[in-house]
Amino acid sequence: MTTSTGGRLLTPGEVASLFRVDPKTVTRWATAGRIGSIRTPGGHRRFREAEVNQLLAELTTDAERP
Amino acid sequence: MTTSTGGRLLTPGEVASLFRVDPKTVTRWATAGRIGSIRTPGGHRRFREAEVNQLLAELTTDAERP
DNA sequence: TTCCATTCGGGTAATTGGGGGA
C-alpha cells in the first residue's frame, strides 16, 4: 500500500510562496496534472511537501526533459 | 459476525493532521455529514480510521511517475 | 482528587476555488 506517503502537506499559499508565484498558478499546475494534489472534502487542495521539494530541486537544477 | 466496525478511533486533531486542516474543520465535516463520527458520552467526536483512510484515498490524485 | 492538553460551542477574519479577461 503505497497510497499514503504520510508526508506533510502544504497549502496552496505555502507552495506559491516557495515558487514565488500566485496561488492561482499552483492551482493551474494541479489542474494540468503537473503536481499531485489532495482535496479536502470541501474542495480545497493540499500538496505533498516531498513532491514540491523535488519539483523545486528540478527547477533549480535546470534539468531538461524531452 | 459483528455489526460493530471494530476499527481504531481517531481524535479530531489526528484527522486534522492527516488533511492538514484545523480540528474545527473536521468537526464541520462531521456536522455536514461528509464523514461519520462517534460521540463520547461527554460529547467529543471520534472518527473511524478506516473511513478516514478511504476518504484520503478517494481525494488523492496521485501524479507520481518515475 | 488535581493537572493540563484537547475539544467542545459560537462568531469573525483570511484563503481558496472557479470563471472570465488583460
Added chain:
DNA sequence: GATGTCCCAATTACCCGAATGG
C-alpha cells in the same frame, strides 16, 4: 502558452470561555 488580476461564493482558520478526557 503561461501568469497575474478582478469578481463572487464557499470553505477554512483563528479568536474566546467553558467543558471533557486521560
